[in-house]
Every structure is written in structure tokens, then in C-alpha cells.
Amino acid sequence: MYKLVRALFVSFLWLIIFMIGLTAKSQNNIPRPEHPKPQFMRDSWINLNGQWNFAFDFGQSGIEKGWFSDPSEFDMKISVPFCPESSLSGIGHTDFVPAVWYHRQIDIPESWRDKRVILHFGAVDYDCRAWINGTPVGRHYGGSVSFSFDITEALQEGVNDLVVCALDDIRSGIQPGGKQSIAYDPAKAGMLTRYTRTTGIWQTVWLEARPESYIESVNIVPDLDNSCFTITPVIENYRNGMDFNVVLLSDEGEEIVSKKQYATQNSPVILELANPEVWCPDNPYLYGLQFELLDGNKEVDVVKSYAGLRKFHIEGNKFFLNNEPIFLRFVLDQGYYPDGILTAPTDQALKKDIVLALEAGFNGARLHDKIFEERFHYWADKLGYLTWGEYIDYGESFDWSKTQVFLNQQREWRESIMRDRNHPSIVAWTPFNETIRGARYNLETHRRAIIETYDLTRNLDPTRPINDASGYVHVKTDIFSIHDYDQNVESWKDKYQSINPNNQEKAFIRYPEISIPYNGEPYVVDEYGGTFWTRDYANKEQQGDSRTQWGYGKTEKQVKDLIKALTSVLLNNPNIAGYCFTQLYDVEAEVNGIYSYQREPKFNIEQIKEIFAAPAAIEE
Structure with missing residues (x-):
């Protein structure tokens, strides 16, 4: 009898271990399972990535058909957070899609019953609406920034139906889309610097539980000269008598200092440091932070974060990092992937792009025509990688026959700054790119738009310099930037x-x-x-076919010699403050990267590093 009981117990124990293993394996199979906001984390959250029901809506008749309350016609499956154009989504449809629909069921944990339940989207392109059990819970415009809806009042006991619709019309002229192509096949259309489109959900979707009163956001401002951080909270549903407590931790998790004060809206907390650790590329030291909302002795809300103590400023014609002159050795990073398009297949893929750039001698990147996801900025913070935050502007933003464009740009640019301004790795903002079309269309309207956007950026974040419009036409700027693809070394030197x-x-x-x-x-x-x-062109005395590929150069040696000659002119001039080389890796038909689209080296990377990491005269 004892042996039978023992055998049954052992069998039961193994069954439990097996089920735990299956659960862990299932969780591990969720694409992009990591927390999407490492600088603002609560413990209570649920990742909603994975298989969703899906439908194309080519006639844009889903609303009329009532799909928001009856998703029975959703006859496809899609792997969220990958867009339907990508292979990782399981669909791979690359033609234009005016509307897409998603459905999945969600079950709210019992422990969340007295909480506010927040539905988060990392990014949805472009006009997103959501329903819970047929009840509308929110709508958001903008294809690249994060947003959330409070779905608490629409929830019911047990299983709930979540339906999402995204409208997307990149050819409308009012919807900024970065490098997304307005032609079906950009290579055949001669649009070699535009790429495959992204429609619908393309970043992590997740649920979060919050108390009735909670910390909505926190602005973290490092002050190196005064050895302190200024922490300014925004409290939702504030009640008189609440306290806001900030705890600063070492990178090993040990408490350094804490400070508590009344949780008055927008009232800053100043944390002074006795022995400050400075964030820099050689030592990207990150302090841990914990924000606590207290009601007497009761802990109401807790958010975990981090920060880097660093200073980036301009004096004359030089950049200074932590009061030392620095030359910006930047590379153009488009943020595209062969299998995920705008979405990195894994969190490690985001980290890898930074590592590849560092190995090639760069100290940072211009994040080109894309608002990168927060996990990228996290890895830049961790690895000491400098970046310019940039808007998704590639000329579309100045079709002044459609005035809604500027309103869309202003709103989404504001949201991106508010989301990302706490990252120490971001050292400047670039709201526009190559605005020559707008300037020629209407110079006065162009001038006013640039000035208003510059002023908006300065008001939201006075701590960083602004490159008003990268490349060609400046109106009001802290940085004078130039785009120049001259391949003649002699004329390059003269300029x-x-x-x-x-x-x-x-x-x-x-x-x-x-x-x-x-x-x-x-x-x-x-x-x-x-x-x-x-x-394919190695050792051939010919340029790439301009009809199907874009770039300059001939043989491998000629290309390396050209890169060295052009770069040396910039490095050796004490009055040039930085460069941004095009580009880190090939993207579709644009084959001018240091690495291939698959992130394989195209050159001897040690030799490339010698070129880009050579001493700069302005730092002396």
C-alpha cells in the first residue's frame, strides 16, 4: 500500500513539474515577451503578444458589419506584434491594406478586481480603435508612438472579447509614415530609399493593473553640475494628504538615498548625490529608481525605473558630454528587419544592432525616420550609445494642400518626446528631415511650422539641443546639419x-x-x-544598377578607400562637430550598409573601425 501511495505521489509530482514546464515553454514561445517599458514598470502586467484572430477589411466595411461586437468573420491568424506585411506575422501580405482587424479573448486575474485595468499598445499604424465586449474603449491617431486605454468599465466577469481595428492610408498625404513606400514595389518604381509598409499592430500589446490613484508619469532630469536628479511626477486621481516617495538605488540594487514629500501635482523632488556616478559611453552607469505613492503608511502605487547622470550641451561650435568635448561618430540606423520590417524579431536583435555599430567604431546613431521602440533606448542606455531622437518625416509632412499633416506631426512628435525624454542616451531631437519640398512649396508656411515645432520641442525638453530639420533647409536650430553624398574627394575637401x-x-x-x-x-x-x-559586385569595375539598387561605389577596396578619404576630411577639421555615415546595414534595395540586411559584415570590421574611430581634431 505504501509503495502504491508513494508511486502515485511521485507520478503526481512529475505531472506538476511537467505542467510547469509546459507553462514556462508556452510563455517562452510568446514573441517579444519582455516588458516593453523598462523605464516605467509595475509588477502587475500581462503580455498579450501571440496568436490573434485576424481579418483584412479591403472595403473598410467592418464597422458597418458590426465586426467590433461579432468577430466571427475573422478567418485568419496573425502573430502579434508583427505586422501582416512581415513574414514573422505568419501572413506576409505586402500589398496595400486600408484596414485590418484583430480579436482575442482576455481573462482578468482575480487579484485585479479592485484595480484599474489599462490596455497598452506599443505602436499601431495608423488610426487605431479598440472595443471590449462590443463597447468602444478608445481611439488613437499616430503610427509610431505608444498609447493606452482604460478598459475597466467595459470589462465583465470571466472571459472578455478584445477587438482592435486599424485604418492605414500611407498614400493619403496626411499620414506621416517615414520610409514606408507609397509604391507597391519601391525598387521597380525607382523609390530605392523607401521600403515595405507596416500596417496595424507592430509593437507589444499588454495589460497593466493600476490602483484608483496612481503615478501617471515621471519626468527625470539629470543635473551633473549640481550632482542631483530632479524628479517631477504626475499623479492621476490625486487625493489630499498623499505622499510621493523616491528611492535611488545603486546599479547593484542598494539604497543610496530616498526623499518623501507631499504628492502635489508637478512638484519636483530633488535627489542630491554625495558621490555621483556619471553615465558616459565608457561607463554607462545607471541608477535604479523606485517611485512610491503613499497614503499615510499605506503603499498605494509602486513604479520601478532607472536613470543616468549625464550632461550634454553646446558651447560655440562644439558638443560637450559631461563637460568634455565630444565628436559625434554617428551612423544612420533605419530600424528595419528582413523578417519583422519595422519590428525587431527579438529583444536581442535590438541590442545586436547597437553592438554592431560599436564594433564598427561608431559612438552613436541618428535614428532615421523612425520613432524607435522603448526597448531600443533601454539598450542604448545600458551600452552607452548616443542617439538623436527623430520623427518619421521623409518629405510627406509638407504637402500643404492638406493642412491636417502639420496637426498630425505636432501631436505625434509631442507624444514621442514625452515618452522618451528620460533616456540618458538621447542627446538631441530632430523633428524634421529634408524639408526642401515644403520650403519650395510655401517658404513662409514652412518657416512658421519649423519655428513652432522648435519652440514646442524646447518647451517639452529644455535640456537637449534641437536639429530643426536634418539636411538641407534650416530655420531655427541649435545644430547646423548637412546631407551630402558627394563621391568626389577633391570637391569634398574644398567644401x-x-x-x-x-x-x-x-x-x-x-x-x-x-x-x-x-x-x-x-x-x-x-x-x-x-x-x-x-x-555580387566584388572586383567588378562597375557601379550598382541604379534601377534596382541604390548606393555609390565600385570594388570593395575602392569603397573602403572612399569611406576613409571622406571621413578623414571630417575628422581632421577642428570646426566640424560630428558625422553620420550612411548607413549601418543594407535595407531592401538600399545596399550601402557596413553590414548586410541580415547583419553580416560586408567588410573587414576591424579595418572599418580604424576609419570611423580615428582621432577627431575638435576633441583636442
């Missing part, structure tokens, strides 16, 4: 050897008739190179 803040009239400006003059700001060639080379 950039004359850059001097004491002789500003000689500065090279692409369109001087419509741009403000150079006024002694840090001068950055923030797009150059574009050097074409693939193994």
Missing part, C-alpha cells in the same frame, strides 16, 4: 576645409537661397557616404 565659425560666409550650405545662414553652431554632416558594395 568642408573652409568650415569655420569665424568665417561663416564660406560654410557650405546646400540651398543658401532658402536656408538661414550658418551662424557658428556645431556643424555636422549628418548624412554622407552611401557607399555601394555587395558581394
Whole structure:
């Protein structure tokens, strides 16, 4: 009898272990399972990535058909958070889609019954609506920023139906879309620097439990000179008598200092540091932070975060990091992936792109025509990688026959700054890119739009310099940036050897008739190179076929020699503050990367690093 009981117990124990293993395996199989907001985390959250029911809505008749309350016609499956154009989604449909629908069931934990339940979206392109059990819970415009809906009042006991619809019309002229192509096949259409589109959900979807009163957001401002952090909270459903407590932790989790004060709206908490650790590329030290909302002795809400103590500023024509001059050795990063398009297949893929750039001699990146997801900024913070935050503007934002464009740009740009301004790795903002079309269309409207956006950016974040419009036409700017794909070394030298803040009239400006003059700001060639080379063209005395591929160059040696010659001119000029090389990796038909689209090295990376990491005159 004892042996039988023992055998049954052992069998039961193994069954429990097996079920735990299945659960763990199931969780591990969820795509992108990591927390999407590592700088603002609560313990109570549920990742909703994975298999959802899905339907195309080519006639945009889903609302009329009542799909929000009856998703029975959703006849496909999709793997969220990957867009339907991507192979990782399980669909791979690359033609234009005006509307898409999603459905899945959610079950709210018993422990959340007295909480506010928040539905989060990392990003949905472009016009997103959501329903719970047929009840509308929110709508958001903007294809690249994070947003959330409070779904508490629409929930019912047991299983709930979540339905999401996304409308997307990249060809409308009012919807900023970055590098997404407005042609079905960008290569055949000659649009070689545009890529496959993204429709619908393309970042993590997740649920979060919050108390009735909670910490809505926190602005973290590092002050290196005064050895302190200024922490400013926004409290939702504030009640008189509440306290806001901040705990600063070492990178090993040990408490350094804490400070408590009344949780008055927008009232800053100043944390002074006796022995500050500075964040820099060589030592990206991150302090842990814990924010606590207290009601007497009761802990109402707790949020975990982190911060880096660093200073980035401009003096004259130089950039300074932590009061030391620094040359920006940037590379253009488009944030595209062969299998996920705009969505990285894994969290490690985000980290890998940064590691590849560092290995090639760069100290940062211009995040080009894309608002990168928060996990990328997390890895940049962890690895000491400098970036410019940029909007998804590639010329569309100045179709002034459609005035809604500017409103869309302003709203989404504001949301992106508010989301990302706590990251120490972001050192500047770039709200526009190559605005030559808008300037030529209506110079005065263009001027007003740039000034208003510059002022908005400055009001939201006075701690970082602003590159008003990368590339061609400046109106009001802290940085003077230039795009130049000149492949002639001699004419290149002639243009950039004359850059001097004491002789500003000689500065090279692409369109001087419509741009403000150079006024002694840090001068950055923030797009150059574009050097074409693939193994198919190795040792061939010919350029790439301009009809199907874009870039400059011939043989591998010629390309490396050209990169070195162009880069050396910029490094050796004490009046040039930085460069941004095009680009880190190939993207579809644009084959001018240091790495292939699959992130394989195209050159000897040690030799490439010697070029880009060579000493810069401005740092001496």
C-alpha cells in the first residue's frame, strides 16, 4: 500500500513539474515577451503578444458589419506584434491594406478586481480603435508612438472579447509614415530609399493593473553640475494628504538615498548625490529608481525605473558630454528587419544592432525616420550609445494642400518626446528631415511650422539641443546639419576645409537661397557616404544598377578607400562637430550598409573601425 501511495505521489509530482514546464515553454514561445517599458514598470502586467484572430477589411466595411461586437468573420491568424506585411506575422501580405482587424479573448486575474485595468499598445499604424465586449474603449491617431486605454468599465466577469481595428492610408498625404513606400514595389518604381509598409499592430500589446490613484508619469532630469536628479511626477486621481516617495538605488540594487514629500501635482523632488556616478559611453552607469505613492503608511502605487547622470550641451561650435568635448561618430540606423520590417524579431536583435555599430567604431546613431521602440533606448542606455531622437518625416509632412499633416506631426512628435525624454542616451531631437519640398512649396508656411515645432520641442525638453530639420533647409536650430553624398574627394575637401565659425560666409550650405545662414553652431554632416558594395559586385569595375539598387561605389577596396578619404576630411577639421555615415546595414534595395540586411559584415570590421574611430581634431 505504501509503495502504491508513494508511486502515485511521485507520478503526481512529475505531472506538476511537467505542467510547469509546459507553462514556462508556452510563455517562452510568446514573441517579444519582455516588458516593453523598462523605464516605467509595475509588477502587475500581462503580455498579450501571440496568436490573434485576424481579418483584412479591403472595403473598410467592418464597422458597418458590426465586426467590433461579432468577430466571427475573422478567418485568419496573425502573430502579434508583427505586422501582416512581415513574414514573422505568419501572413506576409505586402500589398496595400486600408484596414485590418484583430480579436482575442482576455481573462482578468482575480487579484485585479479592485484595480484599474489599462490596455497598452506599443505602436499601431495608423488610426487605431479598440472595443471590449462590443463597447468602444478608445481611439488613437499616430503610427509610431505608444498609447493606452482604460478598459475597466467595459470589462465583465470571466472571459472578455478584445477587438482592435486599424485604418492605414500611407498614400493619403496626411499620414506621416517615414520610409514606408507609397509604391507597391519601391525598387521597380525607382523609390530605392523607401521600403515595405507596416500596417496595424507592430509593437507589444499588454495589460497593466493600476490602483484608483496612481503615478501617471515621471519626468527625470539629470543635473551633473549640481550632482542631483530632479524628479517631477504626475499623479492621476490625486487625493489630499498623499505622499510621493523616491528611492535611488545603486546599479547593484542598494539604497543610496530616498526623499518623501507631499504628492502635489508637478512638484519636483530633488535627489542630491554625495558621490555621483556619471553615465558616459565608457561607463554607462545607471541608477535604479523606485517611485512610491503613499497614503499615510499605506503603499498605494509602486513604479520601478532607472536613470543616468549625464550632461550634454553646446558651447560655440562644439558638443560637450559631461563637460568634455565630444565628436559625434554617428551612423544612420533605419530600424528595419528582413523578417519583422519595422519590428525587431527579438529583444536581442535590438541590442545586436547597437553592438554592431560599436564594433564598427561608431559612438552613436541618428535614428532615421523612425520613432524607435522603448526597448531600443533601454539598450542604448545600458551600452552607452548616443542617439538623436527623430520623427518619421521623409518629405510627406509638407504637402500643404492638406493642412491636417502639420496637426498630425505636432501631436505625434509631442507624444514621442514625452515618452522618451528620460533616456540618458538621447542627446538631441530632430523633428524634421529634408524639408526642401515644403520650403519650395510655401517658404513662409514652412518657416512658421519649423519655428513652432522648435519652440514646442524646447518647451517639452529644455535640456537637449534641437536639429530643426536634418539636411538641407534650416530655420531655427541649435545644430547646423548637412546631407551630402558627394563621391568626389577633391570637391569634398574644398567644401568642408573652409568650415569655420569665424568665417561663416564660406560654410557650405546646400540651398543658401532658402536656408538661414550658418551662424557658428556645431556643424555636422549628418548624412554622407552611401557607399555601394555587395558581394555580387566584388572586383567588378562597375557601379550598382541604379534601377534596382541604390548606393555609390565600385570594388570593395575602392569603397573602403572612399569611406576613409571622406571621413578623414571630417575628422581632421577642428570646426566640424560630428558625422553620420550612411548607413549601418543594407535595407531592401538600399545596399550601402557596413553590414548586410541580415547583419553580416560586408567588410573587414576591424579595418572599418580604424576609419570611423580615428582621432577627431575638435576633441583636442
